[in-house]
Amino acid sequence: MKYLFIAFFFSITMNGQKIQKIKINVELKNELAQIDRDDQMFRELMQPNVSPEQIENVMKEKNLTKEDVTVGLSKIMNKQDEENLVKIEKIIKKYGYPGKTLVGEPENKTAWLVIQHSPKIDQYLPIIKKAADTEELPFRLYAMMLDRQLMQENKEQIYGTQGASFFITKNRKKETISLIWPIKDFDNVNKLRKEAGFNETIEEYSKGLFGNDFIFKRYTLEEALKIQNQK
Secondary structure, eight states: HHHHHHHHHHHHHHHHHHHHHHHHHHHHHHHHHHHHHHHHHHHHHHTTOOHHHHHHHHHHHHTTOTTTTTTTTTHHHHHHHHHHEEEEEHHHHSSOOHHHHHHHHGGHHHHHHHHSSOOOOHHHHHHHHHHHTSSSOOHHHHHHHHHHHHHHHHBBBOOOOEEEEEEEEEEEEEEEEEEEOBBBTTGHHHHHHHHHHHOOOOOHHEEEEEEOOOOOOOHHHHHHHHHHOOO
16 A cells, blocks of 8 residues: 555656646747747858748748848848847846746757857856756757857867858968867867767867868967958
8 A cells, every 4th residue: 555655646746747847938939939030040041052932931021122131131130130139138037048948949049049149148158057057958059159258259169169261361362261269178179079968079070160171270279369360
């Protein structure tokens, strides 16, 4: 009898946990899904393999002209990013970080995405770290944001997630130099990447970022800053 009581209590507890896990804010989840779509929409138009149908669909949905989605695309995208950031800041102010418990997946990544595309990474990085530490957000996303902030501060990154392309003129000829931003502990970077949740080595990742023909080269911070200042 005692065993049956314990089993019954365990069953109720487990069922309660299941109910709690799926009790998400559906309205907020849908709002974040739309914000995510708005974030990616214009970036997709910048891809070389974008189809005419995609362009037409975006023009209709956002009531844009052909000029808007060509020469004016960057301006339109920046405006959308600003609008998205305002929405996300209101959400964070009300709920804290909208993580997996509150909105499920993949919408738990939306706030991170918008902040990653904003000039306010330094302001929200502690909140992103807390969300990652409590498993409301994959830790690798925090790692990417941390690397971006370090690069913006002209410091060495940790996980090797950030690359850059610089267009310079050398001997009256224009050149493009693409590189993975300098890494603080290069000898252990692949170990750190694996621990953070990345499946690729830094060498594999760099080819995904810049193409299969890219040859990975290790730069010092001094070398990278010199190239950056020549652009």
